[in-house]
Amino acid sequence: MPKAKESAPRNTTAKTSSSTKGMGTVGKVMHEYKLGTLKSGKGGTGGKVKSRKQAVAIGLSEARKAGAKIPHKGGKSS
Secondary structure, X not given: OOOOOOOOOOOXXXXXXXXXXXXXXXXXXXXXXXXXOOEOOXXXXXXXXXXXXXXXXXXXXXXXXXXXXXOOOOOOOO
């Protein structure tokens, strides 16, 4: 009788999904970016944001400060 095939161990470092609260915050920030009213820095002293990546980073940062469960960017392993 053939032996049962063993399954591979599951990956315990699976990616987690962002919360709905976080997605809403990022959506609002992206809307500000599209309108051209999104500013960087404390109190908007850094000037207008011109990069989409910077706008997303600002949105994720604001969501984390508001208490949303947003996973941090995973680093490359060497």
